Amino acid sequence: MPTAATVIRPREPVAGNLTMTGVLRSEWTKFRSVRSTWWLLSTTVILTVGVAVFVSPGGASGKPASAAAFARSTEYGSVLSQLALLVLGVMVFTGEYHSGMIRASLSVVPRRLLLLWGKLGAFGAVVLALSLASSVAAFVLGTLVHQPHGGRAHVWFGDPQVTRIVIGAGLVLAVTGIFGLAIGAIIRNTAAGLSTIAAIFFVLPLLLRLALPSSDQGFLRLMPSNAAGALWNAALSPTSLSPWTGFALLCGYTAALVAVAAWRLRRGDA
Amino acid sequence: MTSASFTKSTIPVAGNLTMGGVLRSEWTKFRSVRSTWWLLSMTVILVVGLGVILVVLEINGGAPKQEPPYQVAQQIEFGALITQLVLGVLGILMFTSEYGSGMIRISVSVVPRRLMLLWAKLSVLCVVVLPLTLVSSVVAFVLGELAWQSHRGLKPVGFGDPQVTRIVIGSALVVAATAVCGFGMGAIIRSTAGSIGTLVGIFFVLPLVAQAALPRGVAGLARFLPSNAGDALWGGTIGPRSMTPWSGFALLCGYAVALVAVAGWRLRRGDA
Numbered sequence: 395m396p397t398a399a400t401v402i403r404p405r406e407p408v409a410g411n412l413t414m415t416g417v418l419r420s421e422w423t424k425f426r427s428v429r430s431t432w433w434l435l436s437t438t439v440i441l442t443v444g445v446a447v448f449v450s451p452g453g454a455s456g457k458p459a460s461a462a463a464f465a466r467s468t469e470y471g472s473v474l475s476q477l478a479l480l481v482l483g484v485m486v487f488t489g490e491y492h493s494g495m496i497r498a499s500l501s502v503v504p505r506r507l508l509l510l511w512g513k514l515g516a517f518g519a520v521v522l523a524l525s526l527a528s529s530v531a532a533f534v535l536g537t538l539v540h541q542p543h544g545g546r547a548h549v550w551f552g553d554p555q556v557t558r559i560v561i562g563a564g565l566v567l568a569v570t571g572i573f574g575l576a577i578g579a580i581i582r583n584t585a586a587g588l589s590t591i592a593a594i595f596f597v598l599p600l601l602l603r604l605a606l607p608s609s610d611q612g613f614l615r616l617m618p619s620n621a622a623g624a625l626w627n628a629a630l631s632p633t634s635l636s637p638w639t640g641f642a643l644l645c646g647y648t649a650a651l652v653a654v655a656a657w658r659l660r661r662g663d664a
Numbered sequence: 665m666t667s668a669s670f671t672k673s674t675i676p677v678a679g680n681l682t683m684g685g686v687l688r689s690e691w692t693k694f695r696s697v698r699s700t701w702w703l704l705s706m707t708v709i710l711v712v713g714l715g716v717i718l719v720v721l722e723i724n725g726g727a728p729k730q731e732p733p734y735q736v737a738q739q740i741e742f743g744a745l746i747t748q749l750v751l752g753v754l755g756i757l758m759f760t761s762e763y764g765s766g767m768i769r770i771s772v773s774v775v776p777r778r779l780m781l782l783w784a785k786l787s788v789l790c791v792v793v794l795p796l797t798l799v800s801s802v803v804a805f806v807l808g809e810l811a812w813q814s815h816r817g818l819k820p821v822g823f824g825d826p827q828v829t830r831i832v833i834g835s836a837l838v839v840a841a842t843a844v845c846g847f848g849m850g851a852i853i854r855s856t857a858g859s860i861g862t863l864v865g866i867f868f869v870l871p872l873v874a875q876a877a878l879p880r881g882v883a884g885l886a887r888f889l890p891s892n893a894g895d896a897l898w899g900g901t902i903g904p905r906s907m908t909p910w911s912g913f914a915l916l917c918g919y920a921v922a923l924v925a926v927a928g929w930r931l932r933r934g935d936a
Contacts, residue, residue: 430857449877470877474869481861488857492764584857585699585761589753592864597746600868604900605718605742607725630872
């Protein structure tokens, strides 16, 4: 080829300006460009809001005992969508380990904690907004569907318990997603991470509740899912922590797992 | 290179696709993966370990003297709840791990009769899982019974007591049937994460949500959920009503057969 090769200078320098914004932007692109993200996010919304239409406010007993019980019944769907967000959270890291993408990610973002914060930021922001929006929507829809027939006093946000339960269910949902992200970053394998979480969140609390003699059940209130349930009056344990203590404990577990994930990401091979 | 020497392979490569050969290859795939051994040993540890721990806690925890033998057997076999998860995941991975790695394209190229692949995988899973769950739940019961009888003042419990044999054998059968349900789901959904999420949602979360949230008129429907139906065989159903033991187990088997049938249809008709 006789013509001179034209050198195209990149408009932005490639290395040396690794910014948090850039990492966040790239993580957001990865997050939104995968089909499973949209599947799981829409599942979350559909389950959270949809179940509110079908549940009976008061469950098997027929009539809700209080405004708080009514609010709680509209949020039952969030237990199912918890599972969807756990799956989504786990796959934030395990998806990259499975495909080998993690090696590209770490080459481009050699400051590994930056990558963790980027993923956590992109995932956390989307999940928090979505969880709160769907828990509020579930409650609003639940009141629209179930209130006219009851002839009871109108349950609405003014009641401090109701507000705590509705917002709390959303908060718990979001933190659960981050719990899943941290487990995924530690275990690095989708099947193993998901089974671990399913065991911790759903199977063990149930099994121990059914099988342990009642004198040994006191510690069940400290399990992550029961601590989470405390915030919106849905703990499965015979005794329950006070709402915000329970939520603080869930956040504590999550923070500890994120710290372990950070340590493992920084110190170990990818 | 002046001459090329041809070695005639002793076994013809194509044309004699036998079930024996496919079974052998599936067995190799199954046993040469680390996760298989993880999940199988977890099963034994959980069934036997939980059985003994739970019965010891029960003895120390209260007034177990008037407990009928069948309750003691249930207490010992509660581990079945969590091994449903463990072996359900094993069943799921039979197909999803091949879809995840791309191995499935090689498998169906080598075994173009796709249903043969399905039957071989299913047989390997069942032949391993069924004896394993049976042996571990019998061992759990024998050890739990020893712990029970070593405690003075408690009525001895044995296989001869009413319902005990059904509970011990039944808890193992339910776990094996759940593994087959997982196998079907994995073959249909083809994604590990999606299948595990679905399995956990249907088997563990739905019964809880149904119990808490279903209106009174339809609350009884929860007994037809797969885990509730199967667990009726050993008494682990969650909810106000339970099916009779063997009809519940039959329903769980029905779900498993239906899932495998859909999987077979999808494997035969669709792209891999």
